[in-house]
Amino acid sequence: LFLCEECFGRDILCQKCCVDCHKCFPLHVINKWNSQYFEHTSLKDIGLFSHRQQLLHCDWFPSTVHQSQTVCTRRVLEHFLLLTWFSKVSTFAYYQTLEHLTDNTGISVPKVSGHLSLDTGRGHVENGIASLQPGDLVLHCPACLQPGINLPRGWETIDASLKCVFFLL
Numbered sequence: 001l002f003l004c005e006e007c008f009g010r011d012i013l014c015q016k017c018c019v020d021c022h023k024c025f026p027l028h029v030i031n032k033w034n035s036q037y038f039e040h041t042s043l044k045d046i047g048l049f050s051h052r053q054q055l056l057h058c059d060w061f062p063s064t065v066h067q068s069q070t071v072c073t074r075r076v077l078e079h080f081l082l083l084t085w086f087s088k089v090s091t092f093a094y095y096q097t098l099e100h101l102t103d104n105t106g107i108s109v110p111k112v113s114g115h116l117s118l119d120t121g122r123g124h125v126e127n128g129i130a131s132l133q134p135g136d137l138v139l140h141c142p143a144c145l146q147p148g149i150n151l152p153r154g155w156e157t158i159d160a161s162l163k164c165v166f167f168l169l
Contacts, residue, residue: 001033002046019047026058027073 002018003010006028013021022028022043030046031038061077063070076098083089145151155163 002041003031003033003038005029005031015046019043022048024058 002013002015004013004018004022004025006025007021012033018030022030026043026048028043030041030043032041032046059074060071061074063072080091080094083094147155
């Protein structure tokens with residue numbers, strides 16, 4: 001027995017009916033009765049599988065053109081665009097928000113290192129991430145003092161009693 005947390009009415013369905021009803025709603029959160037309580041499962045685990053050719057038909061956009069394992073919907077792209085225009089939210093913060101809101105794919109959440117930016121666009125470059133060199137994706141913190149970027153020339157020779165001025169900038 002299966003129960004969708006997203007569908008109106010919260011009907012309890014058999015596996016086949018649950019899969020059939022969710023062909024157009026593959027991100028819904030599904031729970032499976034384990035003879036004691038409903039536990040979280042995924043549509044992938046109960047038999048819903050989308051082929052690559054079906055992705056664009058469903059308005060799902062792959063993150064890369066080669067062997068993509070990550071997609072986003074047109075609605076998510078529109079939402080992110082508007083949110084970044086008006087709130088200046090970072091790509092990583094938006095990604096983390098989505099990660100916490102939905103986890104119904106059955107795929108492990110990808111590990112994203114703190115120095116990676118999700119909007120680097122490397123998925124469309126030939127050889128993708130394989131062509132990266134050390135430091136290619138490093139993002140410098142604008143608040144940290146960095147010679148040649150936000151420290152004036154000759155800052156090392158300034159009197160020690162005045163160096164604290166740079167920390168106030």
